[in-house]
Amino acid sequence: MASSFFSNPFLLPLLSLVCFSLFIESKTFVSATTRKQYIELQHITDHYHHVPVTSFFPSSTCTSPQGGSRKGWLEVVHKHGPCSKPKQHTSSSSSFIIPHSEILEQDIARVRAIQRKLWEARRQASEQDRKSTTKTSEASLDQAVAPAPAEVQLPAESGEIIGTGDYFVKVGLGTPARELSLIFDTGSALTWTQCLPCLRSDSCYTQNEPIFDPSKSSSYSNIPCPSSQCSQLFSATGNQPTCSASSGDCLYHISYGDRSFSTGNYAKETLTINPAHVVNDFLFGCGHDNGGLFNGTDGILGLSRNxxxxxxxTSDIFHNIFSYCLPATATDVGYLNFGGEPPSDNVIYTPFSSIPLSSYFYTLDLNGISLAGHSLPITSSVFSSGVIIDSGTVITWLPKAAYDPLRDAFRKAMSKYPMAPPFSILDTCYDLSGQDTVIVPKVTLSFGGGANVDLDASGVLYALNETLVCLAFADNGDARFPTIIGNTQQRTLEVVYDVGGGKIGFRPHSCGGSSKFVTGVSPAIPPNPF
Structure with missing residues (x-):
């Protein structure tokens, strides 16, 4: 029977044709399946971070910074990390605890202080407009000088400044130069440090380096009162300077939203960035009565627009150009650069905002937000109250009309991971216990001028411990408040401030980062949030 089948001249060609058709169909099926898998993998690679869970948490040693190639270069260290104390550079990550509750409570205080400062500036501007306008309706006047929302009607000292930041650099002060650790802050104007003698036994907090002693510097001198230099203090501190009754020297007082403060002599001194860049007659505050939450740092380096x-x-030296890169975790080291030509390679620039918020802060135009490659239903008018980028605020604070769509889409994209209870102001948290890797949807901020900036995974999730992470955004409480881009979102980006050129730039992956896509592991397809 079989032999007759194979000897049949009509059946053999038919069998060959059937076999060939089956082969082609199977190959086509495999090819289609492979193509679909490739497309899905490419989509994940383009629009998601697939990273080790351990990348969000501090490592056991401090890493060396990268990218310091321009004029004035300084290492940037987190004030709560082990890198903040040289003796701890080789300590294990379990030997220090980052006080997240304290950090976020201070963040709330800082944000409310920013809101108060801007609200007061707007109120004063409205009153000035009212005085200069003869034909203004009662309704528009009532709206112009409306009382501040409840969130900013908190007890505040006169002249309160916004609060202290998280990252510090080391500079030299005096002749000979003494090393100081100063928190650098784009929201602060006055540079100051603790000075001897302390007014009382409790007038100086504990700091890592010896307190600066102006009597041991040959280049120190106090600013007299009254003087044009002394009168500039009001715009920087919000407090009128006073004159010493005994010496006639100019005295400053500055207080912060977190109740930190400094009072002392306004003076000039030699400031050393590095041996090649020394600033003579630098104006600063020499504080003899100080207190607050500085975690061992010696004071503030003010980098605002004031x-x-x-x-x-230092505009004649560094030409109003500086940049920094904040590291992904508290055990990494970033950098702060001053001067040189504004970098252009791989830098995405956006102009300063056309919305006049304040001559104090750095402001941008934010037009929209995308998640996993999809634009969220957020119009640019949502950000009409203005957008500030700030090195001292920790998380990003959005209007409710922007925060809710982001949070809801993020939760859908992360639905495969178990949620954890909210932590402080962070309401979208996850328990990553038992996970080796995590797939995080990319968040893209769309700024003016077509500048689309992808955030690093460490700029999307705020890590609380070895297993708990939270979405690093919050509702700012009132649509009339500005959006504030915090330092978590700026992690691993080199943020370039070309003040003279009127623009800010972003260069991705400039000091490490957790967004290197995991290879050799096939990620599961994440849930579609749309």
């Missing part, structure tokens, strides 16, 4: 900030005082 006329007495470090940026403005």
């Amino acid at each position: 006329q007495i900030s470090f940026v403005q005082q």
Whole structure:
């Protein structure tokens, strides 16, 4: 029977044709399946971070910074990390605890202080407009000087400044130069440090380095009162300077939203960035009565747009250009650069905002937010109250009309991971116990001028411990409040401030980062949030 089958001249060609057809169909099926898998994998690679869970948490040693190639270069260290104390550079990550509750409570205080400062500036501007306008309706006047929302009607000292930041650099002060650790802050104008003698036994907090002693510097001198230099203090501190009854020297007082403060002599001194860049007659505060949450640092390096900030005082040296890269975790080291030509390679620039918020802060235009490659239903008008980028605020604070769509889409994209209870102001948290890797949807901020900036995975999730992470955004409480881009979202980006050129730039992956896509592991397809 079989032999007759194979000897049949009509059946053999038919069998060959059937076999060939089956082969082609199977190959086509495999090819289609492979193509679909490739497309899905490419989509994940383009629009998601697939990273080790351990990348969100501090490592056992401090890493060396990268990217310091321009004029004035300084290492940037987190004030709560082990890198903040040289003796701890080789300590294990379990030997220090980052006080997240304290950090986030201070963040709330800082944000409310920013809101109060801007609200007061707007109120004063409205009153000035009212005085200069003869034909203004009662309704528009009532709206112009409306009382502040409840969130910013908190007890506040006169002249309160926004609060202290998280990252510090080391500079030299005096002749000979003494090393100081100063928190650098784009929201502060006055640079100051603790000075001897302390007014009382409790007038100086504990710091890592010896307190600066102006009597041991040959280049120190106090600013007299009254003087044009002394009168500039009001715009920087919000407090009128006073005159010493005994010496006639100019005295400053500055207080912060977290109740930190400093009072002392306004003075000039030699400031050393590095041996090649020394600033003579630098104006700063020499604090003899100080207190607050500085975690061992010696004071503040003010980098705001104010006329007495470090940026403005050194404009002839560094030409109003600086940049920084904040590391992915508290055990990594970033950098702060001053001067040189504004970098252009792989930098995405956006102009300063056209919305006049304040001459104090750095402001941008934010037009929208995308998640996993999809634009969220957020119009640019949502950000009409203005957008501030700030090195001292920790997380990003959005209007409710922007935060809710982001949070809801993020939760859908992360639905395969078990949620954890909210932590402080963070309401979208996850328990990553038992996970080796995690797939995080990319968040893209779309700024003016077509500048689309992808955040690093460490800029999307805020890590609380070895297993708990939270979405690093919050609702700012009122649509009339500005959006604030915090330092978590800026991690691993080199943020370039070309103040003279009127623009800010972003260069991705400039000091490490957790967004290197895991290879050799096939990720599961994440849930579609749309």
